[in-house]
Amino acid sequence: MSAPDDRVSAACDLVVVGGGPAGVAGALTAALRGLNVVLVDSGARLGGQYFRHQAGAAHTATPGLDRFLRQGRALGERAEVLLGHQVWTVTRDGDRLTVHCQTPDGRPVAIRCRDLLIATGAHDRPLPFPGWDLPGVLTAGGAQALLKGNGVVAGGRVVVGGTGPFLLPVAAGLAGAGAEVLGVFEANGGLALARHPVLALGKAGEAAGYGLAMARHRVPYRTHQAVIAAHGERELEAVTVARLDGDWNVLATREVACDTLAVGYGFVPQIELGVELGCQTRPDADGMPVLAVDGRQRTTVDGVWAAGEPTGVGGRHLAELEGRIAGLAVAGAPVPGVLARRRRRMRAFGEALHHAYPVKPGWQSWLRDDTLVCRCEEVPVARVRAALALGATDARSVKLLARPGMGWCQGRVCGYAVACLAGERPRPPRRPIAQPISLGALADLDTH
Amino acid sequence: MSDVIVIGAGVVGAACAYYAARAGLDVTVVDRGPVAGGTTGAGEGNVLVSDKEPGPELDLALLSNRLWGELAAMGGFEYEPKGGLVVAETDEVQKQLVELAAEQGVEYAVVPGADLRGYEPHLAEGLAGGVYYPQDAQVQPMLAAAHLLRHGAESYGHGTLHLRTGVTVTGFTRSGERVTGVRTDRGDILGGAVINAAGTWGGEIARLAGVDLPVLPRRGFILVTEPLREPLIRHKVYTAAYVTNVASDSADLETSAVVEGTPAGTVLIGASRERVGFDRTTSPRVLARLAAQAVALFPVLREVRVIRSYCGFRPYCPDHLPVIGPDPRAPGLYHACGHEGAGIGLAPATGLVLSQLLTGARPELDPRPFRPDRFSSGTPVEPSPESSRATEESA
Ligand SMILES: Cc1cc2nc3c(=O)[nH]c(=O)nc-3n(C[C@H](O)[C@H](O)[C@H](O)COP(=O)(O)OP(=O)(O)OC[C@H]3O[C@@H](n4cnc5c(N)ncnc54)[C@H](O)[C@@H]3O)c2cc1C
Numbered sequence: 001m002s003a004p005d006d007r008v009s010a011a012c013d014l015v016v017v018g019g020g021p022a023g024v025a026g027a028l029t030a031a032l033r034g035l036n037v038v039l040v041d042s043g044a045r046l047g048g049q050y051f052r053h054q055a056g057a058a059h060t061a062t063p064g065l066d067r068f069l070r071q072g073r074a075l076g077e078r079a080e081v082l083l084g085h086q087v088w089t090v091t092r093d094g095d096r097l098t099v100h101c102q103t104p105d106g107r108p109v110a111i112r113c114r115d116l117l118i119a120t121g122a123h124d125r126p127l128p129f130p131g132w133d134l135p136g137v138l139t140a141g142g143a144q145a146l147l148k149g150n151g152v153v154a155g156g157r158v159v160v161g162g163t164g165p166f167l168l169p170v171a172a173g174l175a176g177a178g179a180e181v182l183g184v185f186e187a188n189g190g191l192a193l194a195r196h197p198v199l200a201l202g203k204a205g206e207a208a209g210y211g212l213a214m215a216r217h218r219v220p221y222r223t224h225q226a227v228i229a230a231h232g233e234r235e236l237e238a239v240t241v242a243r244l245d246g247d248w249n250v251l252a253t254r255e256v257a258c259d260t261l262a263v264g265y266g267f268v269p270q271i272e273l274g275v276e277l278g279c280q281t282r283p284d285a286d287g288m289p290v291l292a293v294d295g296r297q298r299t300t301v302d303g304v305w306a307a308g309e310p311t312g313v314g315g316r317h318l319a320e321l322e323g324r325i326a327g328l329a330v331a332g333a334p335v336p337g338v339l340a341r342r343r344r345r346m347r348a349f350g351e352a353l354h355h356a357y358p359v360k361p362g363w364q365s366w367l368r369d370d371t372l373v374c375r376c377e378e379v380p381v382a383r384v385r386a387a388l389a390l391g392a393t394d395a396r397s398v399k400l401l402a403r404p405g406m407g408w409c410q411g412r413v414c415g416y417a418v419a420c421l422a423g424e425r426p427r428p429p430r431r432p433i434a435q436p437i438s439l440g441a442l443a444d445l446d447t448h
Numbered sequence: 449m450s451d452v453i454v455i456g457a458g459v460v461g462a463a464c465a466y467y468a469a470r471a472g473l474d475v476t477v478v479d480r481g482p483v484a485g486g487t488t489g490a491g492e493g494n495v496l497v498s499d500k501e502p503g504p505e506l507d508l509a510l511l512s513n514r515l516w517g518e519l520a521a522m523g524g525f526e527y528e529p530k531g532g533l534v535v536a537e538t539d540e541v542q543k544q545l546v547e548l549a550a551e552q553g554v555e556y557a558v559v560p561g562a563d564l565r566g567y568e569p570h571l572a573e574g575l576a577g578g579v580y581y582p583q584d585a586q587v588q589p590m591l592a593a594a595h596l597l598r599h600g601a602e603s604y605g606h607g608t609l610h611l612r613t614g615v616t617v618t619g620f621t622r623s624g625e626r627v628t629g630v631r632t633d634r635g636d637i638l639g640g641a642v643i644n645a646a647g648t649w650g651g652e653i654a655r656l657a658g659v660d661l662p663v664l665p666r667r668g669f670i671l672v673t674e675p676l677r678e679p680l681i682r683h684k685v686y687t688a689a690y691v692t693n694v695a696s697d698s699a700d701l702e703t704s705a706v707v708e709g710t711p712a713g714t715v716l717i718g719a720s721r722e723r724v725g726f727d728r729t730t731s732p733r734v735l736a737r738l739a740a741q742a743v744a745l746f747p748v749l750r751e752v753r754v755i756r757s758y759c760g761f762r763p764y765c766p767d768h769l770p771v772i773g774p775d776p777r778a779p780g781l782y783h784a785c786g787h788e789g790a791g792i793g794l795a796p797a798t799g800l801v802l803s804q805l806l807t808g809a810r811p812e813l814d815p816r817p818f819r820p821d822r823f824s825s826g827t828p829v830e831p832s833p834e835s836s837r838a839t840e841e842s843a
């Protein structure tokens with residue numbers, strides 16, 4: 001019998017998974033050095049988390065978009081860009097890797113390569129709270145998607161909550177699109193608004209822009225406050241906003257009527273492709289597992305490189321820089337000292353952000369017994385606690401006994417919360433099937 | 449000091465602990481991980497009589513089948529006697545299936561090809577027929593293990609049951625030849641008897657006691673689909689090839705998909721069998737084969753998406769029988785491991801028989817075919833298992 005790897009649709013030097021700032025910069029840099037490059041992204045457009053949604057919308061001036069679009073066009077001339085392709089696994093055979101994808105119409109595509117750059121970004125890290133499953137409650141990333149301008153936002157009454165600097169562009173974007181942003185509630189604090197975005201976004205011009213936008217739309221920014229419950233019959237009608245102590249225990253509450261809530265408590269780097277290939281991980285400053293890389297973005301596995309959020313959350317500038325470094329390194333070119341130094345500085349900065357915007361344990365006191373932890377499998381807090389009482393000692397055994405994380409999203413949404421409830425640090429995800437694949441497409445790989 | 453120390457909080461250890469406590473013994477269960485974190489957490493939960501040839505394993509399975517029904521009545525986990533349908537592609541195979549069924553002495557019904565759709569409306573065209581086994585059942589193994597431990601601990605008036613998770617056994621305490629307890633990373637625990645219910649790691653535990661037990665890992669992958677809106681598959685359905693694969697001695701990959709729907713709406717497709725040590729690397733080749741076989745049985749599944757796969761390591765012995773009973777080479781040590789792909793199904797009978805051996809009661813069935821020292825005489829002992837660098841992360 002021959003292996004499914006024999007059914008290779010294409011072969012190249014480098015496959016880049018992810019078309020955000022890291023992946024595009026990496027692919028372009030390597031292509032400019034003469035490598036034969038294929039970039040794969042599941043989205044319908046290039047851009048990743050930050051640029052994809054804005055690409056069509058003229059009304060929001062997204063900082064950096066022009067530059068990104070230029071890079072994307074240059075890439076299109078020099079490399080093959082496969083959009084709408086989901087990578088579900090990568091296999092190794094000797095010194096060759098095979099990237100297995102599925103097209104939107106369910107066709108399997110396999111690309112063989114020598115090197116692989118993992119630039120798969122991160123996804124939102126929500127925390128559960130009573131009512132978070134109501135229609136109208138969005139993640140920060142989900143709110144960004146709304147900004148595509150489908151009219152839902154304009155005229156809406158929006159509350160933004162969570163922690164971290166990326167709440168600001170979300171609020172500014174929503175306000176710019178015509179929503180009434182009733183407030184940004186930052187659960188941490190300490191940094192004054194004036195300094196905050198500068199520190200946070202690392203780019204004074206951009207930061208000042210968000211500050212100005214917030215001021216222009218009179219968006220209140222409140223620290224040590226959080227949305228701890230959402231209310232509504234069928235959809236969101238109001239939220240409970242609480243004043244918090246340093247550990248996020250509730251000091252006082254009030255209700256705010258609204259129809260949209262955007263919440264974000266940081267990000268989960270998407271590292272499953274690397275984990276399955278055996279790449280070593282390390283805990284980032286916030287405890288999230290990320291792929292360990294050296295100064296050239298090389299993971300601990302031969303031929304496998306990583307750039308952007310999978311090596312640690314740090315924003316789009318760092319992502320692009322890491323992509324460039326990876327592109328040079330894969331092509332065998334030296335990495336200029338100036339890039340290496342800038343990367344070190346920005347990484348340190350990313351870590352400082354994690355320290356400034358941690359998740360504090362008090363959020364668990366916002367939960368009620370019937371608050372859903374896992375929405376796919378509808379697992380309430382009480383069932384997670386029952387699993388712990390039955391002898392589960394970690395997130396995996398909680399999952400085996402109570403099913404959180406077994407559903408459609410495979411724990412991407414609830415994994416962090418379940419780990420916290422189990423009292424452990426989040427572990428590297430094990431998802432041998434990184435993206436859903438139809439049984440038919442999988443069966444077609446069988447050559448028997 | 450406990451009367452009995454059970455090493456392993458998988459489904460087999462849980463059943464041993466439960467029945468020992470019921471028999472009036474004080475029991476301590478230790479596991480290096482959580483409850484059901486080993487192979488039990490990677491199993492499917494089939495409680496099958498259909499796939500077993502007549503003999504000691506089938507006797508154990510029939511006893512277990514009855515016991516699972518009783519245990520489930522205590523609550524906490526589901527036991528669903530949903531029935532199994534074994535299908536044959538050709539008339540020749542159908543004839544063999546019917547012959548086997550007649551020898552097994554279990555309940556069955558022969559299903560002619562034309563009637564298959566009455567059992568499973570979405571089965572592929574052109575199958576020759578099948579045999580239906582109403583006793584085949586399903587348990588959720590992780591919840592079953594956890595609740596057996598809990599019910600054991602709550603059965604007042606009997607012995608006591610203590611569960612200690614996060615405790616790794618590193619050796620044995622001895623008094624002369626006799627095993628008097630276990631050494632762990634949390635100190636020594638003394639007991640009147642020690643039960644090795646460490647599953648695939650049972651061989652390593654035996655070695656700590658200085659005895660040889662040839663338990664080896666046999667890897668299996670399972671595919672899980674997205675939840676379906678309406679159930680498409682009613683029973684456990686598999687082809688006749690499954691029966692020969694289960695009993696095979698080959699190290700090579702063997703797959704014969706067992707397809708079934710679950711209460712959560714997902715379809716489970718298991719499982720492959722191959723001997724590759726404790727290697728967890730995902731093999732698209734194996735997953736593709738499982739998918740192809742499932743789709744061949746149920747073409748309607750083509751469009752259904754797989755959302756995860758996981759693998760585990762069945763604890764298997766060269767003669768495909770579990771090891772149950774006292775080890776004469778290390779007095780005080782009992783074994784209850786090596787159940788291969790049937791440990792969930794066989795757990796209650798294993799626990800019951802072992803508790804009877806511990807208390808000197810007459811065992812419900814003849815335990816001799818399962819005796820631990822059977823390998824040293826005659827049967828060649830295979831090399832010791834690959835080092836267990838694999839942690840039991842799977843599902
Ligand atoms: C609400 C919000 C606001 C933000 N605001 C700012 C800001 O103002 N300034 C700033 O610097 N940063 C901001 N960020 C962060 C910024 O989005 C990220 O730092 C940046 O996108 C990281 O780039 P990346 O290339 O690493 O990953 P991404 O941009 O996330 O790109 C990853 C790509 O990989 C693809 N992918 C992943 N897995 C697969 C797979 N298996 N198969 C195929 N494709 C796959 C995804 O579809 C995605 O397109 C914000 C983020 C959010 C959520």
Ligand SMILES: Cc1cc2nc3c(=O)[nH]c(=O)nc-3n(C[C@H](O)[C@H](O)[C@H](O)COP(=O)(O)OP(=O)(O)OC[C@H]3O[C@@H](n4cnc5c(N)ncnc54)[C@H](O)[C@@H]3O)c2cc1C
Nearest residue numbers: 456458460486487488491494617647668760790791792793
């Ligand atoms: C893919 C797959 C599908 C399967 N499907 C089925 C099925 O449908 N039906 C069926 O009946 N069976 C099935 N099986 C087989 C079944 O899962 C096993 O036979 C059964 O789970 C074994 O249970 P156990 O309690 O013996 O072992 P385990 O569940 O592995 O328990 C052993 C425990 O011992 C602990 N341990 C090991 N070493 C130490 C130490 N030094 N100190 C402390 N603790 C230790 C481990 O942590 C572990 O928790 C399947 C197996 C696989 C892999």
